[in-house]
Every structure is written in structure tokens, then in C-alpha cells.
Amino acid sequence: MSAARAVPPALDREVRTRSAARFAHPALLLAGIVLVALNMRACLAAVSPMVAEIQRTFGLSATASGLITTVPVLFQGVGAPLTPRLTRRFGTERVVLGAVLALGAGVLLRVLPSVAALYAGCVVIGVAIAVLNVSMPGLVKREFPHKAAMMTGVYSTTMLVGATMAAALSVPLERALGGGWRASLGAWSVLALVAAVAWLPQVLRARQERTAPVRVAGPVAPPKPVGSPWRSALAWQISVFMGVSSLLVYTLVAWMPTILADHGMPRGEAGLVFAFSNLVQVVGAFLVPLLAGRMTRQRGLALAMAGLNGAGVLWLLLAPVSGAWFSAAVLGLAQGGSLGLGLAFIVLRTDSVPGAARLGGMSQAVGYLVAAAGPVGAGALHQLTGGWDVTLVVLLALAAVAAVAGWGAGRDRTV
Incomplete structure (x- = not known):
């Protein structure tokens, strides 16, 4: 038997190029992004309706039970700065x-x-979400350079849809599967597996592109060095805007139904008001990045989001029961819009994919570490004062801080 004939270099290059092209279809990429984004909040939202059952199962105190939702947020802040190094070493697709x-x-x-496994799982979830939070803006900027803001709206909206879906289905899943809270929460691992399978073509495409030789027609300019965003005032303004906006979200996620119930609203209705607010977030998360992408400066948009946050909190302070549905609508629009705008800032205020990754790492590290203090701080103020008025006044002041930071973050400059 004669030895196999060597493949001509030109044919080998053509085969690799065609192989990469099979996985480069925009529909495959979009499906992968959507399915990954669905996972980025679902496993956090799914646990909220189950906290009381988890507490009874393990005999946890109220503080220890609170850590089930706080630990993933903390470790999102811890894991975010590590991601740019991982993407440089292994590539965004594999990461x-x-x-x-x-x-x-x-x-x-x-x-x-x-x-121990319960809290270890919370740590792993937090770090994994941090990596995705930082990787996705850079990937969107690279793959959709002329539609980055629109695609940011798509995946930020999908994140919120995943969270809403998980919160709504947790209890029905518990009943349908018959395995208690463990079966209900464990079922969300299937969604992660589906997303991994859908993302695999992007990993294969990236691998083919790395092995394919590249012909260069002329001299290539050396890549522009990317400086540290930690020394940039603009990066700090973006980080503060994201951090304070996230703090407002997580604080009201933790306490809004309790605030309404403590003022006399039936708990069932308070839950419906809260669910309505989450639903409205989807609208803000989709529309605000689209608007941001059509503007050279987003100062007015940032002020509008901070102003709506302040208005919703003020109405909650002045008319917690009679104005609850209005507050829920305003806060939902502001919270979803602030999330989308913060993510849009990462792609709009940078001029390279590595720059977006580094800014994303910084802004989300600061953002989630700040946000993690919100629910705990609000609970402590409530316990200290015996009511919610002081807590809501502090949130009003923080909305003003977000307005100042957003005014700076909305400038037509790059980090």
C-alpha cells in the first residue's frame, strides 16, 4: 500500500477556510448568543422562590439564607477582572x-x-456569570462592529427574559418534577448544556480560523496598545454608573415585595407588582441600547435613566400602596434601561475588542461589588430604623450619584 499523498497547501487552505465558513453563519452565532444570555440570570432568579425551602432543609438562619443570593453577586465582582487574561490566553469562544x-x-x-456544596455552587455560578458578563460585550463588538449597540440590546433583553422565565417556572417545575427544590433548581443545568452545544460551532470556527494561514497584501500596523482602564476617569464614571444602577436593582429585587407588604398590601398582590416590574425591565433593556447606538453622546439618556430610578423610588416612598403599579412600571423601565445602557457604554466607549474586555472587567468588578452591598445595607437600615423611609431616601441619593456618573460616562470619548 503506497503512502498517502500530501495535500497541496492551496487545497489544504481552501478546505480549512470552507470548514470555518460552515460555522460562521450569522444565525448560528445569534442562536449561540441568545442561548448563552438566557443562562446568565436564570439560575440566579430561579433560586429566589426556593430560598425558604432551602432554609428549612438545612436549618439556616435568615442571614445564612441571604448569602445564597449574595454570594453569586459578590463573586461576579471578584471574577470579572480575571476574564480579560483568560480571553487573551484561550480565546473568547473557548472561554x-x-x-x-x-x-x-x-x-x-x-x-x-x-x-458546603450549596455555597460552593453559588461561588462557581458567580464566577461563571462574571466571565460571561465580561466576555460578551467584547465578542459583540468584534462580531457586530456596526450593530454593537443593537446586539447589546438583544442579549441584555434575553438575560432578563431568562430571569423572568426562571422566576415564573421554579415552583411549577418543583411540582411537575416531584423532586422538591433540588429537582427544580437542578433542571436549569439542562439549559446550560443546550447553550454549550449551541455555542460549540463558534469554538470550532475559531479553531479553524487560527489554523488557517493568513495572507497579508501589505505592511500591517502594529496593534494599538491597550492601557489600563483603572487609571481612566471615564472608565470610573462608567463603573460607578453601572455599580449604583445595579445596587438599585438588587436592593429592590430583595426588598420591594416586603416594602409593599409592610405597608399593608397583600403579599400575593405585592408579588404580582414585582413580577410586572421585572416584565417592564425587558422593554427598557431592549430599547435603551438601540437609542444609545444612534447617539454620539448618551448624557441625556443616562440622566433619564437615573431620573426614572429616582422618580420610582420617590413614588414608592410617598405612595407605596396606591402608587405601587406606577412605581413598578417606572422602576422596571429605569432598571432594564440602565442595565442595557451600562453594557452599551462598554462597547461605545472603547475602540478595540481588548479594550472592551478590560473595561468590562473593571466596570463589572466595581459594579457587582457595589451592588452586593445594597440588599445587606438596606436590610440593616430597616432593622436599625424600624421602617423603610430612610432606606428609600438613601436610594434617592444614590440615583443622583448615578446621574452625575452617567453624565460623565455619556461623553463622546473612548477609554
Whole structure:
């Protein structure tokens, strides 16, 4: 038997190029982004309706139960600065795949019959989400350079849809699967697996593109060095805007139904008001990045989001029951819009993919560490004062801080 004939270089290059092209279809990329984004909030929102059952299962105190939702937020802040280094070493596609698989593993770890496993799963989930939070803006900027703001709206909206879906389905899943809270929460690992399978073509495409030789027609300018965003005033303004906006979201996610119930609203109605607010967030998360992408400066948009946050909190302070539905609508629009605008700032205020990754790492590290203090601080103020008025006044002041930071972040400059 004669030895196999060597493949001509030109034919080998054509085969690799065609192989990469098979996985480069925009529909495959869009499906992958949407399915990954669905996972980025679902496993956090799914646990909220189950906290009381988890507490009873392990005999946890109220403080220890609160850590089930606080630990992932904290570790989103801790994990965010590590992501740019990972993407430089392994490539964005492989890092996203690894983060989605880690997310699914964290979901399964969280439902094992051990308190240590419960909190370890929360840590893994937080770090995995941090990696995805930082990777996605740079990937969107690279793959959709002329539609980055629009695609930011698509995936930020999808994140909120995933959260709403998870919160709504957790209890029905518990009943349908018949395995208690563990079966309900563990089921979300299937969504992570589906997202990993949908993302695999992007990993294969990136691998083919790395092995394919590249012909250069002329001299290539050296890549522009990317400086540290930690020394940039603009980067700090973006980070503060994201941090304070996230603090407002997480604080009201933790306490808004309780605030309404403490003022006399039936708990069932308070839950409906809260669900309505989450639904309206989807509208803000989709529309605001679209508007941001059509503007050279987003100062007015940032002020509008901060102003709506302040108006919603003020109405909650002045008319907590009679104005609850109005507050929910205003806060939902402001919170979803602030999330979308913060993510849009990452792609609009940078001029390179590595720059977007570094700014994303910084802004989300600062943002989630600040946000993690919100629910705990609000609970402490409530316990200290015996009411919610002081807490809501502090949130009003923080909305003003977000307005100042957003005014700076909305300038037509790059980090």
C-alpha cells in the first residue's frame, strides 16, 4: 500500500477556510448568543422562590439564607477582572464555552445534599456569570462592529427574559418534577448544556480560523496598545454608573415585595407588582441600547435613566400602596434601561475588542461589588430604623450619584 499523498497547501487552505465558513453563519452565532444570555440570570432568579425551602432543609438562619443570593453577586465582582487574561490566553469562544459548562456544573453542585456544596455552587455560578458578563460585550463588538449597540440590546433583553422565565417556572417545575427544590433548581443545568452545544460551532470556527494561514497584501500596523482602564476617569464614571444602577436593582429585587407588604398590601398582590416590574425591565433593556447606538453622546439618556430610578423610588416612598403599579412600571423601565445602557457604554466607549474586555472587567468588578452591598445595607437600615423611609431616601441619593456618573460616562470619548 503506497503512502498517502500530501495535500497541496492551496487545497489544504481552501478546505480549512470552507470548514470555518460552515460555522460562521450569522444565525448560528445569534442562536449561540441568545442561548448563552438566557443562562446568565436564570439560575440566579430561579433560586429566589426556593430560598425558604432551602432554609428549612438545612436549618439556616435568615442571614445564612441571604448569602445564597449574595454570594453569586459578590463573586461576579471578584471574577470579572480575571476574564480579560483568560480571553487573551484561550480565546473568547473557548472561554465562553468553559464558562457555560462551569455554570451548569455550579447549578448541579448547588443542589447536592450539603451546605458546603450549596455555597460552593453559588461561588462557581458567580464566577461563571462574571466571565460571561465580561466576555460578551467584547465578542459583540468584534462580531457586530456596526450593530454593537443593537446586539447589546438583544442579549441584555434575553438575560432578563431568562430571569423572568426562571422566576415564573421554579415552583411549577418543583411540582411537575416531584423532586422538591433540588429537582427544580437542578433542571436549569439542562439549559446550560443546550447553550454549550449551541455555542460549540463558534469554538470550532475559531479553531479553524487560527489554523488557517493568513495572507497579508501589505505592511500591517502594529496593534494599538491597550492601557489600563483603572487609571481612566471615564472608565470610573462608567463603573460607578453601572455599580449604583445595579445596587438599585438588587436592593429592590430583595426588598420591594416586603416594602409593599409592610405597608399593608397583600403579599400575593405585592408579588404580582414585582413580577410586572421585572416584565417592564425587558422593554427598557431592549430599547435603551438601540437609542444609545444612534447617539454620539448618551448624557441625556443616562440622566433619564437615573431620573426614572429616582422618580420610582420617590413614588414608592410617598405612595407605596396606591402608587405601587406606577412605581413598578417606572422602576422596571429605569432598571432594564440602565442595565442595557451600562453594557452599551462598554462597547461605545472603547475602540478595540481588548479594550472592551478590560473595561468590562473593571466596570463589572466595581459594579457587582457595589451592588452586593445594597440588599445587606438596606436590610440593616430597616432593622436599625424600624421602617423603610430612610432606606428609600438613601436610594434617592444614590440615583443622583448615578446621574452625575452617567453624565460623565455619556461623553463622546473612548477609554
